Amino acid sequence: MPKRVGVIGGGRMGAGIAQVFAAAGASVTVVEADRAAGVSALERLSATLRRAAARGRLAEDPGSVLDRITLTDDIAALPADVELVVEAVPEDARLKIGVLAAAEKAVGEHTVLATNTSSLSIAGLAEGLRRPERLVGMHFFNPVPVSDLVEIVVGPQTAEGVRDAAQSWSAGLGKTAIVVRDSPGFAxxxxxxxxxxxxxxxxxxxxxxxxxxxxxxxxxxxxxxxxxxxxxxxxxxxxxxxxxxxxxxxxxxxxxxxxxxxxxxxxxxxxxxxxxxxxxxxxx
CATH class of the missing domain: 1.10.1040.50 (N-(1-d-carboxylethyl)-l-norvaline Dehydrogenase; domain 2)
Structure with missing residues (x-):
């Protein structure tokens, strides 16, 4: 499992992705648009963690998981040594391209970039990247903590090692991964x-x-x-x-x-x- 993860977007999907990685032991940095959105994301995470604990779906105290999650409103504040960054912003190609390009500038050259898009072309989203081979689709499902599936979407330039890492990390979260080719709507x-x-x-x-x-x-x-x-x-x-x-x-x-x-x-x-x-x- 990655030790450090970045999640861009703290809405329902982004918060869920942050939760599962933090619950698996990773230190997670969540990037939101502004301070108010960050407060809302933290409240959302706190509430979902408490519910998970009440239902016996959390192996430790909710506060301990929450302590591993840091919030920021600046993509440039992502730690350079994060192993994985997942963008979970709204389904707008221009927005996602800009967010991924900004993330690439902030992180190290070996960081895997993942998009949670449910339908947009991986090849298209990679157009703003210097190294498009580091981008892969990791399509999580709502609600992320209880969903069993991650759809791994391989673009035409996605490196095999990046695909394999995405599959391994999905398994580490207790989820089943399927691998599909980049095509409209995937599977x-x-x-x-x-x-x-x-x-x-x-x-x-x-x-x-x-x-x-x-x-x-x-x-x-x-x-x-x-x-x-x-x-x-x-x-x-x-x-x-x-x-x-x-x-x-x-x-x-x-x-x-x-x-x-x-x-x-x-x-x-x-x-x-x-x-x-x-x-x-x-x-x-």
Missing amino acids: TSRLGVLLGLEAIRMLEEGVADAASIDRAMELGYRHPMGPLRSTDLVGLDVRLAIAEHLHAELGDRFSPPQLLRDKVARGELGRKTGQGFHTWEESR
Whole structure:
């Protein structure tokens, strides 16, 4: 396992990534946009660690894990000797390219750079790097601490040693890694989004209500979570952005339904706002 890790972005995904590495013993530096965002990230981490401890999913005191996490609002403050930096900023290619380029300038030449993108091209995100061979996709899933999967995405220039390190670190976190080639939506988003979009169309057409559509996949096909509840968990805004990207890359089968666009426009983004295709009592 890496001894030092950087995580850029302290939202729900970034906080989860920081948590699992810190719980595995790594010293983690989390980079947020500003002090206020950093305070929110720390509160989020503290709350999730307490819940994990209460459920018996943490091997030590939450405070001990939290002590291994440092927050900063400056990418240049990343320790030069970090072995891995994972960016977990919003799914915007220009933003991610800039963040990764800034991280590369801050860290040593042997640091692995990873992107948590769920759909964007690894080759495209590597365009701003001096050494694109050090970039790999490490697509974690929400909620990170209890999800079993990491999707390792290998770009055309990703070095074999970087791929192997990402696989080894994923295993060290107790997760199963799959390796996929850099392509639009990779494996998981491509399949997951397609199923989710069809479920939204069924709801839009009045085929069944949201609970019934989800229950059909949970009980009939043994999915642990139905496609509409899953969309709520991911975030309707995030799913819309991925669908629009896949629509542009792969064609009309990924065209976002109007119902999805309408809900995003109304701010009904899923669990994080308390309302999506389901109502959530606990919102961010």
